Amino acid sequence: MSEKRNMAASAENKDKLVIYQIFTRLFGNKNTTNTFYGTRDENGVGKFTDITPTALAALKEFGVSHVWYTGVIEHATMTDYSEFGIKRDNPQVVKGRAGSPYAIKDYYDIDPDLAVDVDKRMEEFEALVQRTHDADLKVIIDFIPNHVARQYASDKKPAGVRDFGEGDKTSVVFDQQNNFYYLPNQEFHSPEGIRSPVPTPEPYREYPAKVTGNDVFNARPTINDWYETIKLNYGVDYLNGHAKRFDPLPSTWLKMRDILLFWTQKGVDGFRCDMAEMVPVEFWGWVIPEIEEVNPDIVFIAEIYNPDEYHNYIKTGKFTYLYDKVGLYNTLRPLIEGHGTAEDISRVWQRESGDISEHMLRFLENHDEQRIASAFFAKDAFAALPGMTLSATLHTGPIMIYFGQEVGVNPTKPEGFQGDDGRTTIFDYWGVEEFQKWMNGGKFDGEQLDSSQRMLRQYYQDLNHFVVQNEAIYAGQFYDLQYANIDGQSPDYDKTRTYAYLRYTPNQRFICVYNFDKTRTIHTRIKIPSHALIDSMGIDSQKEINFEEVFPTTEFKAKLSGHDLINKGFPVILPPVSHKIIQITYQP
Template sequence: MKEKSSHKFIVYQMMFHLWGNTNTDLAFNGSCQRNGVTKFADVSVKALQALAKKGYTHLYATGIIEHATMEDFSAYGSPLDHPSIVKGRAGSPFAIKDYYDVNPFLASDPAKRMEEFEEMLERIHACGLHLILDFVPNHLARQYYSDKKPQGVLDFGTNDQTDKSFDPNNNFYYLPGTQFSVPVGLEMPVPYSIPYIEIPAKVSGNNVFSAQPTKDDWFETVKLNYGIDFQHGEKTYFDPIPDTWLKLLDVLIYWTQKGVDSFRCDMAEMVPVEFWAYVIPKIKAISPQVTFIAEIYQPYRYHDYIFRGGFDYLYDKVGLYDALRRLMEERPEATVEDITRVWQNESGDFSEHMLRFLENHDETRINSPGFAQHNLWSTIPAMVITACLHHGPVMMYMGQEFGEAANEVEGFNLAQDRTTMFDFWRVETHQRWMNQGQFDGARLTKEEKQLDDFYGHLFQFVHSQPSIQEGHFFDLQYAQNEHYPKRKVYSFLRYTSKEKLLIVCNFDSQQSYSLDIQIPTLARDMMKVSKVKLKLMQAFVPPVVKGLNQQPDESNLPPNSAYMFKIS
């Protein structure tokens, strides 16, 4: 049986403007000067070596390309954005203002911001890491203007016929005869006296065809036109190639030629699959190693976006993440049978294309009241499955490894369960791990260090086991007897011709279970073993269990634990 090739890289997501901030004296709605902000120089060789040591292979740096902000960098060629169409002092990382530039506030010298970005990228590559950059193709900032565009490039909307609601070669959608109105109830941290004027109003990024979107809409962005007439049955005009397609291809070429390794494509499913089928092969012709990751939430479209669109990886949110979250929260309806349903739906060629995670910037933090704060160590079985179920990539979000709670109120972001994207702030646990540039975690609590150790050992295990990197998968749930706790314990095999592993995970937060795992004849035949002998290789056990001086017992799986057995 031919072994599969490895896709098992480990992504570390950085909310970039927060990542390097060491300031602890923070003001509600504070500016970048007042509250502090990451500089490209903060991503030093020492920092990168510390991240590489943790097992990360790719850095997903969220919020590098220049987006709308309330900060004033007009002295450096970046026009001031109107505060009524910016979310928070920092602004949304997904309201792109200049596709050909980086945020001036990330540079020690804003006039040399691109040079500082390029120097950081060189350091990342020199440390053996790869950079994933956001590509936001569905929408951009309402006041888009590029002061850094290459010669011959025209800004989006320059040649639009604004008296038409739709034209295949317009870059935007318009509402002729209207004027844009700021959402009702929007509070601005920066006072303004001059109103924002937009005539005619453009359609907002989340397909809101209204001159006055709500404050919960993507009001700070405008929808890009890919040649789909939404107001007339979504009729498509893809031949000749729409101008928007050509402009965004140029953007991808620009960043690819700078050495960016991967693109995380924001809300990729809101952009027609035909566009991806057009641009992705062209970028891979320039740099075959560049990978494309799609943020996508509609499973019925997975096949198209992988096999027609050409994406390398898709977010596995509506699938494994949702199933694991139910188990971690111990909801009454939660069952590990949901995991079986996930892999069945993603079987065949799908599994290696799924990027899996337990946290990202959109989801609530694990250690928050609305998730698993009551039982942080439910992370162990869930993350083992996230990392080991198949051989697609895994993603971590900065602070996750320390149990970040994100319980501070920053400004625009008032939810005490997510790290802010929109404010100049910090990530408190991560800040203590950085320890003023030592990157040694000396200021972490005992429990935070224990959680960090779990992630470190798990990633070390993942990197060291060919069966996890590139092996086959076999779900054992169906073969277990009536004594097996099928709602709480999940068992599966990962194997190559030379290495075979049995992995068993217990999601019960209270009860231990004796292990009597049945490995059926079909599985033994596929692994080419006649008799099964198990040896415990790795035990991931919560510290509360270890604190009772209980040594791992191969026949007994403690609460919220995961065992890896070698099969010989």
């Protein structure tokens, strides 16, 4: 029976992180112009100062523990900041008016868009960190280790720091101490078909061409490549069997360590590491302990999409958490859309083998994914609530909410470079209409939201508080109930649309049950096997057991003997797209 259940030893995890991702450039923007490819002055831009104590207090009340400020570090842009001593970027190697926050232009500087006084942009960021801490929230920022903007040049690096590429041997493709990979005797060519809203003053020149960020060893990347970025060299010789040259330590390792230390010393509490699996795991296993020497509580989150590498990046790479996009997100999305099968949820935790489930960061939206309410996803923000609740309660690991998810943001037209794709732009200036209603001109009280949006946001708030206030969720163990109820063992239990599991500690016990069917009300019974009842949860099967729904409502109550629970199960009615978290209590 052991292979049918996951007994992950997660009771030591007492910190159920609730991460709120803010796309900083958009968060505080009150401008409603929203012109296609609009300039900063036309469409407006959010500032650090828009993230006020009032805004942070509202997030704290919402149940947030960590705020991920996306797009903090200076990146390439089409906006001209040359009057402040910032070199202009060639539009041929910039995506969107505002530019991608993942094309870093200076690792030691702040994106000037985010400052009221550009000359004091670092001071304004430091003040934001202090405000966030004063609100009893922690700060996460992006760390982009794999690539930089094509015109990277740091004018804010500390004294004595050598810039990336400074001193590189450009006559060879690979050298262990080079920061970049080169294509000797070849000139870089921008992709065909680039449509820029800004006239190009002169062609972009790069000679010799450097290798493009998504491992493109070609001087002519396509428009679908990360053509605006350059791949960083961590001592992996890609063209010679991915040979690893790590002794002595490559220059890039040391420079990246110093950058992480720089931001840690600014008070940053954690890093979301972009495309972490494109950087050798050995680097992470070396650098994370180095940063932990300065802040033992630092959090490192890896964006990673290869499940075969999950254990490696936790065990060897020493990451705190990993994205669970390929696992749970990819399983729940089809269910939310009305297809797929709930059977795949069991396969997710089985693949994780139980020992890393507490390290998985669950989410249904982020800056890369399509909005739930959009025509490209569920078309209804409420359709995701069972999936979001399962994401938050399946195991002890953190959950993440993308700003505006809680009020049903629904992009319906192209903003610029990104086009009309159901996502909120990360490349252009824009005002997010639904979120602006919650912001309410800086009051952050939601007074402009309609009743449906208020109901949605209240649900997310209740869920956030539920998962951090109940030890069975934030520190309990997990037991999959599917095998005890499928294949005719429980009447009308549809294994493709129904899912059930236990979360429990010695002090608290929950049954979580879901119906993902969009049209059918499911009348069924939920059995708990004797092993789970007696051995795992320590309940005497001769006792009378009480069942009471505790989330999201308190409509369901029942009593049943332990014997009947094992053999017959307790009755439950699940309307379409619904779920129940039911507390089990008994008198010992």
